Amino acid sequence: xxxxxxxxxxxxxxxxxxxADLVDELSNDDLINAHLDWGPARLEGLKRLRExxxxxxxxxxxxxxxxxxxxxxxxYHCFGIVHGGRMQGLMMVSTIAGKGRLPGQVGKxxxxxxxxxxxxxxxxxxxxxxxxxxxxxxxxxxxxxxSGEEGFGGRVSLHxxxxxxxxxxxxxxxxxxxxxxxxxxxxxxxxxEQVRTFVEGRKP
Amino acid sequence: xxxxxxxxxxFRKRAxxxxxxxxxxxxxxxxxxxxxxxxxRAVEATREPVRLAFSTLxxxxxxxxxxxxxxxxxxxxxxxDELVQIEADPDYVxxxxxxxxxxxxxxxxxxxxxxxSGNATSANAELTEAAVRFAAxxxxxEKLNREQSDALKEFVKVLLEQKLETKKK
Numbered sequence: 214x215x216x217x218x219x220x221x222x223x224x225x226x227x228x229x230x231x232x233a234d235l236v237d238e239l240s241n242d243d244l245i246n247a248h249l250d251w252g253p254a255r256l257e258g259l260k261r262l263r264e265x266x267x268x269x270x271x272x273x274x275x276x277x278x279x280x281x282x283x284x285x286x287x288x289y290h291c292f293g294i295v296h297g298g299r300m301q302g303l304m305m306v307s308t309i310a311g312k313g314r315l316p317g318q319v320g321k322x323x324x325x326x327x328x329x330x331x332x333x334x335x336x337x338x339x340x341x342x343x344x345x346x347x348x349x350x351x352x353x354x355x356x357x358x359x360s361g362e363e364g365f366g367g368r369v370s371l372h373x374x375x376x377x378x379x380x381x382x383x384x385x386x387x388x389x390x391x392x393x394x395x396x397x398x399x400x401x402x403x404x405x406e407q408v409r410t411f412v413e414g415r416k417p
Numbered sequence: 418x419x420x421x422x423x424x425x426x427x428f429r430k431r432a433x434x435x436x437x438x439x440x441x442x443x444x445x446x447x448x449x450x451x452x453x454x455x456x457x458r459a460v461e462a463t464r465e466p467v468r469l470a471f472s473t474l475x476x477x478x479x480x481x482x483x484x485x486x487x488x489x490x491x492x493x494x495x496x497x498d499e500l501v502q503i504e505a506d507p508d509y510v511x512x513x514x515x516x517x518x519x520x521x522x523x524x525x526x527x528x529x530x531x532x533x534s535g536n537a538t539s540a541n542a543e544l545t546e547a548a549v550r551f552a553a554x555x556x557x558x559e560k561l562n563r564e565q566s567d568a569l570k571e572f573v574k575v576l577l578e579q580k581l582e583t584k585k586k
Binding site: 221222223225228230267268305307310325326327328329330331335336337338340343346347348349350351352354357358360361367371372373374375376377379380381383390396397398399408411412413414 | 427
């Protein structure tokens with residue numbers, strides 16, 4: 214694991230940001246350690262959901278350590294946000310899986326986000342009070358940045374779980390349910406104009 | 418937009434917008450790496466809320482048709498124990514034959530019921546989303562009616578009596 218650059222996260226109801234590291238070049242051990250660290254908090258959250266009769270998040274079973282084999286492929290890159298010695302969020306992107314579908318960028322290379330997830334203590338479905346806000350924003354920012362470095366102009370795309378669409382709809386274009394995806398998830402894409410809006414803080 | 422990075426001010430705003438909401442995305446990679454495994458994972462991903470929807474649907478539909486568990490079990494030629502388990506245990510997967518018979522008696526579409534029960538898979542995300550919504554709504558606000566309340570009291574009474582008898586031993 215290598216510190217790519219300094220980053221930060223937000224503490225709920227406080228103005229100051231806490232320092233965090235944006236990391237890349239994650240090893241199999243890094244992913245396994247993150248998974249082991251997330252396990253107890255995830256189980257505790259799921260237990261609470263079950264007692265409340267609420268549905269479980271669709272990705273409750275995800276095991277990042279099982280995705281480690283993709284790390285050996287040159288086209289895949291894994292990023293993480295670390296604070297306090299703990300992995301706060303993980304993302305895996307591919308430089309070969311994405312082709313633009315939005316009008317104006319059809320067929321153009323797009324950085325495709327294969328997986329994205331925050332630690333269970335950072336989202337409301339599992340934790341009563343999230344510890345840190347902005348994990349998704351920081352990872353999406355890292356994806357946009359990496360897309361720029363790869364010559365993709367910041368363009369990114371992904372398939373969102375149904376419980377996460379609200380977040381992506383704020384920053385990307387919802388191209389609807391994708392029959393080409395194994396779960397038929399919604400496909401989202403961000404063009405260069407949306408990248409500028411996202412990074413510069415303008416209203417869409 | 419130098420380097421595609423946002424200022425602290427913009428980040429604060431974006432982080433507040435995100436506000437601890439779920440941000441999970443899952444892609445296509447497992448598909449071309451190990452097609453069969455990824456399909457299995459896709460099924461696993463939606464299993465829990467869909468199963469909850471299935472057990473709740475059977476229970477609600479039976480009650481809407483004013484059928485007792487015994488009556489439905491008899492008409493569908495299903496063991497009472499199994500019907501109780503179907504309604505109470507979202508992890509229980511009944512045989513396809515049982516699902517067929519329940520679907521016929523409850524006047525519900527067989528293919529959809531096979532998917533919800535875990536006997537078949539479908540790429541129909543709308544069905545999954547609807548099942549998740551139904552499970553969430555029905556389980557979160559479920560309130561006992563008088564009959565259920567009486568049954569509960571009766572059951573608790575028996576439980577208490579059993580406990581006393583155990584003590585006597």
